[in-house]
Amino acid sequence: MKNYDADLIIVGGGLVGAALALALKNTSLSIILLEGREPVLDFDLATWDQRVYAISRASRKLLTQIGAWERMRAERLSPISAMKIRGDEPNAKLEFNALESGVDELAYIVENRELQRALWLELASSPNVEIITPTEPESLVIDHDGATLTLSNNRALQARLVVGADGANSWVRRHMKIDANSKPYEQFGVVANFACEKPHYGAAQQWFKSDSILAWLPLPQQQMSMVWSCSENQKDELLRLSAEQLAAKIAQAGSKALGELTLVTPPAAFPLKLTHVASCVAARVALVGDAAHTVHPLAGQGVNLGFGDVAELANLLTNTHPERIGDVLVLRRYERARRESVLLMQTVCDGLQKLFNNQNSILKSLRNFGLGFTDSLPWIKRQLIRHAMDS
Numbered sequence: 001m002k003n004y005d006a007d008l009i010i011v012g013g014g015l016v017g018a019a020l021a022l023a024l025k026n027t028s029l030s031i032i033l034l035e036g037r038e039p040v041l042d043f044d045l046a047t048w049d050q051r052v053y054a055i056s057r058a059s060r061k062l063l064t065q066i067g068a069w070e071r072m073r074a075e076r077l078s079p080i081s082a083m084k085i086r087g088d089e090p091n092a093k094l095e096f097n098a099l100e101s102g103v104d105e106l107a108y109i110v111e112n113r114e115l116q117r118a119l120w121l122e123l124a125s126s127p128n129v130e131i132i133t134p135t136e137p138e139s140l141v142i143d144h145d146g147a148t149l150t151l152s153n154n155r156a157l158q159a160r161l162v163v164g165a166d167g168a169n170s171w172v173r174r175h176m177k178i179d180a181n182s183k184p185y186e187q188f189g190v191v192a193n194f195a196c197e198k199p200h201y202g203a204a205q206q207w208f209k210s211d212s213i214l215a216w217l218p219l220p221q222q223q224m225s226m227v228w229s230c231s232e233n234q235k236d237e238l239l240r241l242s243a244e245q246l247a248a249k250i251a252q253a254g255s256k257a258l259g260e261l262t263l264v265t266p267p268a269a270f271p272l273k274l275t276h277v278a279s280c281v282a283a284r285v286a287l288v289g290d291a292a293h294t295v296h297p298l299a300g301q302g303v304n305l306g307f308g309d310v311a312e313l314a315n316l317l318t319n320t321h322p323e324r325i326g327d328v329l330v331l332r333r334y335e336r337a338r339r340e341s342v343l344l345m346q347t348v349c350d351g352l353q354k355l356f357n358n359q360n361s362i363l364k365s366l367r368n369f370g371l372g373f374t375d376s377l378p379w380i381k382r383q384l385i386r387h388a389m390d391s
Contacts, residue, residue, distance in 0.1 A: 015289075109217050160323070
C-alpha cells in the first residue's frame with residue numbers, strides 16, 4: 001500500500017487555492033498547500049492595492065463559512081449599493097439598486113492583498129493543512145493509485161489528488177497536457193486607484209464605449225478603483241501620462257461623475273484573454289480558478305467563478321471516501337456541476353465584449369437600445385442582479 005504524504009496537494013496558494021484548503025479544514029483529509037511566494041500579511045494601510053475584486057453574495061457566503069470573511073478589516077471593505085451602466089449614447093443606461101433588489105448591498109469591493117491576508121491568517125489555525133513556501137513544482141507523475149509531485153529542491157510528495165490552483169498560465173495544466181484554447185482579446189486592463197472630489201455613495205459605474213470599457217469601483221475613504229479595458233495603443237498612452245494628466249483623463253472619460261480625481265496608486269496593465277479548457281479534470285488531477293477558465297473582467301466575475309469551483313469541489317471531496325478522491329469518474333462530477341455556470345459567464349462576457357467593441361452602426365443602435373429597454377423592465381433587472389449576486 002502506498003504511503004501518502006497527504007491526501008490532497010494544492011498547487012497555488014492564491015485566493016482560490018487558499019480558499020479550497022480552508023474549505024476542507026474540518027474534514028479528515030490531509031492537505032499540502034504549495035506556494036511560490038509567501039504572501040505579505042503586513043502592509044501600509046495608507047496605501048491601496050491595484051487589484052480589487054467585486055465579491056458576490058455567494059462568494060461572501062463561502063468566505064464566511066471558511067472563516068476568512070470575519071478576518072478582513074471593515075475599513076478595507078466597500079459595499080456596492082448601486083450599479084450604473086452607460087452605453088455610448090446619452091439615453092443608453094441601465095441601473096441596479098440594492099434596495100430595489102431587496103438586499104443590503106449588491107456586492108463588496110475587496111482588495112486582493114486584504115483577502116489574501118485573511119485567508120492565510122485562517123490557514124495558520126488549520127491543523128490538517130501543511131504549507132510549503134517558497135517552492136516550485138518540478139515534475140508530476142500519475143499512476144493508478146496516486147500522484148508523485150517533485151519539487152524544485154528534489155523533494156518528492158505522494159498524494160491521492162493534485163489540484164491546480166496556479167493561475168491562467170497553470171503549470172499543472174501544461175504539465176498534464178490538458179488542452180486550453182486561449183483567445184487574446186487584443187485588449188489590456190489598465191488599473192489604478194484615485195481619490196475623488198465627490199462622494200461615490202457606494203455606486204459602481206461602468207461605461208461601454210465603442211472602443212473600450214471603463215469601470216469605476218467604490219473604495220473606502222472617498223476613493224475609487226479604475227479598470228479600463230482598452231487597446232494596446234490606448235494602454236501605452238495611459239501609462240505614459242503623468243499622475244495629473246492621468247487623473248484628468250480618467251475624470252473626463254467618466255464625465256466627471258465624481259468631480260476631480262487625484263491619483264493614489266500608480267497605474268498597471270495586464271493582457272486580457274478568454275481561456276476554454278477542454279477538461280478541468282484528469283486521473284488524480286483537478287483544476288480550479290483561472291487554471292480552469294478565464295473571462296473578460298467586464299462583469300467582475302473571474303474570482304467569483306473560482307470560488308464557485310472551490311465550493312463545488314470541496315463539497316464533492318468532503319462527501320467522497322478519501323481512497324476515491326482522485327478517481328476520474330468522481331472528479332467528473334465536479335466538472336459537470338461547474339460546466340454550465342462557467343460556460344454561461346464566458347459566453348455572456350465574450351458576447352458583450354464583441355457587441356460593444358464594434359464600430360458597426362446597426363450594432364451600436366441595438367446595444368444602446370438594449371441597455372435602455374432592459375432598464376425599463378424591473379422584473380428582468382431583478383433576475384439579472386440576483387443571478388450575478390448568487391454566482
